[in-house]
Amino acid sequence: MNDNITTLRVAEIQRFCMHDGPGVRTTVFFKGCPLRCEWCHNPEMQKSERELLFFGNKCISCRLCASCVAHKFDGGKHTVDREKCVVCGKCADLCPTTALQICGNDMSVNEIVREVKKDVAFYGENGGVTLSGGEPLAQSGVVDLLKALKSDGINTAIETCGYFDVSAVLPYTDLFLWDIKDTDPARHKQYTGASNERVLENLFAADEMGAKTRLRCIIINGVNADTDHYMRIREIKEKLKNCAGADVLPYHAYGGSKAVALGLPDNGDASLIPTDDEINEAKRIICG
């Protein structure tokens, strides 16, 4: 392998993933996303900057971090002053319980490839690597990463919100897991901060260029759990020439704990979880 010094900001690398594309995969989560979905389940991967997470339930008030002005202990209760935090990461290095963690690690393409190749023995014919996040295509360096992975014969998939043109990565990408968060332009704008027109334009442009896609459809009770939406997804799916199918993904509220750790309001809301009936209806219409 040539020395590849392109660096990418990685949130996490997870091995033995079974739900991020076909077969056994290693999923590389990237930091930074252009959208701000209200229901986001990986809120720590929205901003492109490195961030400090503080899991209060893990803190034992050992005060090893107290030498930093960002950490306050009022009556034994540990709080983080985010104004004063420069995300140097020293507190996380000292923290014995991992209550303090830094999200965002700059890794070279070579480093990432080395991690991904550890599980080559398990990938078999279908498995490989999935780039996820956050939004992997928000970092231009992913092209170099994909090139390096393909030159090692590793199957590649990208999980994308669809906000970016994919022509640069297309030659090195075996599958796009393409989010269809909403088909209603107004709702899409309201809940994600951006219109869905661009998402669909990119999708059809990618399809024209021969990109193999799978649609990823999150179903959120009270937001997009309606038949019209399902029908529109079905239409999109049928218009695409290279779509390999669609996955219906029920909303879950697990992202909330991580939002709280970032000092944000808890965005987990159990009332948004769709019922089994709703999921089955969505599957019937979308996948049917």
Place this chain on the structure above:
Amino acid sequence: MKTTSPGGKTVFASVNNISRPVRLCENTRLFAAESLGHKYGLETKKTRGVPLDDIEGFEFLTPCRKYDLAVRRIAETAPIRICDGELVSGSATLGAAISHLVPALYKGEPLCRSISHLTPDFVTVVRDGIDSIRARAESALKKHRGTEKEEFAESCLYCLDSFDIWHKRYLDVLREKGYTQNYENLCVVPHKPAKTFYQAVQSVWFTFAFMRLCGNWPGIGRLDELLGPYLENDMKNGVLTLDDAREILAHFFIKGCEWICGGNYGSGDAQHYQNLVIAGVDENGCDVTNDVTYLILDIIEELGISDFPTTVRLSSKSPEKLLRRTAEVMRFGGGTLAVYNEEKVIESMTKYGYPPDEARRFANDGCWEVQVPGKTYFRYIPYDFLQLLQKKTLKSYDGSVDFPDFEALYKAYISDVADLLEDHLAMLLDENMERETEGGWVWKEDIKCTVISLFEEGCIEKGLSYREGGPIYNIVSPHIGGLADTVNSLYAIKKLVFDEKKVGFGELMQILKNNWEGSEALRLYALNRYVYYGNDSDEVDVICVRLLSDFADLCKKIDGRSGYSFPGGVSTFGRQLEWSPHRLACPYGRKSGEVLAANASPTPGSDKEGATAMIRSYCKNPLEKLSIGAALDLKLLPSYIKGDEGIDALVALLRGFVALGGFFMQPDVIDAEILKKAQENPEEYQNLSVRVSGWNARFVTLNKEWQDMVIEQNER
């Protein structure tokens, strides 16, 4: 595993609510439900053993003679059991046998311990018949007449006669009750060579049942290799269908549940080492996988019988169908199926000195330690290497030792391992051997076991029993227990004291002596901030590799100094549970009394990178130097093995395990119940990560509300 029969329809439950396929007829399924439901086990328990008290002058007889008379009495008087509609006959009906004892009672006490941890020679029984064994015993007696071996040679024939008596009793009852087919089969087998698949099944079962009747717990070995040619022949001749063969074989499995007595057992605990090893190559290197291989998998899948712990021999050449069927059966949970990577096993055995054809024949002892079936005396001695580190090398943390660097500490520890193995050898010499003569070692008189000796090559000819050097290979394997805990302890000392200098050596010893009292931040730092064995981190894994390599070399050093060989292995089985209350605090953050690692698996809670990383760490070990084996336990969440993609995941794990050069792996699937336990004891389930699509979190890091949601998700 619970079995219900609502409205006559028998249902065999699984851990993950996937319904099991139905291929067997309802009668067979009901028979299985009864057998699994303790019917025959409770019946067996009613007669503990046969009384010997009326035998005049019994206490003055030699041990061998006592044993012979006990076997005779068992053969003559043990209850005969014919289950309604059974296709295969012969039953081990004496209760003391379930407790690993010879079920003949003198003054209310069983005569002696019985034999386990071996796979006897069923190949000779089925192919040549027991008459061929009698012929060998007769010529041996002629040879040994007038020597000190005469008594054992006579015992062989006496026990064969006893076997005939028991056989005759079954013939009489079967004829009387009109079990014509069973009767006709038993008129041929096991005395004469089996001619059909059905006879071959009956031959193995009847012989196996007699060994068990006399108290022994033998394994069965490579049943598909043995039976496959008979099935192929029958099908070619049009005398048997695959469905009929499945029914016959199912009865073999159901009969094997006749010792299940209920009580507080998990699904795997009602076993008596009646192991099967399926698929893989034969002694010439040809794949033996055949229809019987898949029938066995069918039966395990349908009935959920875990009483025949079955290991599939995989290799890089395994057919895709075998991998997929193995994965499909595994996903029902219960740990019924395990796998060998036979390439690594054969490599390790050949390196140890077995001829390649012998190595290719390997089966196991009833757990997973590999052996050449029908030729091997096997015993293992468990050692707790964590205890050795704590008590001997670190002097129970009393502060009397100090080490300038990690190297000095490691060398001191290895020197203690060497001493332990010398003690191991000395103990065995003292217990079992007199002296070495020109003719080899002279063995001390031991507990008698003629019945088993008949089915172990070498015993009859040498005039020596199974436990007295009779078999071709005589193995006493020293086993490392506490491997991961030891490696992690050494690594944590290296990091805390020598690399990062967070604490002085003496200071750390004091902290450990105080069970981390007052040093909680340092304890949590050690526990959470270092990456331990099982996470594919070379920095710690190299210590494990080095320790196992040095251990294997030290084992090799004591070979040839007695009648035994000493190939090393790694095991704890369930022993880590007994050890944990007695072990001191560990440098990696464990407090005294907390849970310990099993076998060659990571310390519970320290494996945070998932299944593939765990397999990679394990496979870095010098497994080719551990010719007995090292077992990896792999716990999988049911959500990982859902549907077709779940099968793909399991197949991928199995393929990876083989490609990376693993030895033995026991995958298991855990259900929502486990998650609930994890909720109660989060420390023990640190590694349990839960996933929904791209979201991920470690289960124990969620609060109660979220944990409940995930549990619910898994219960759906």
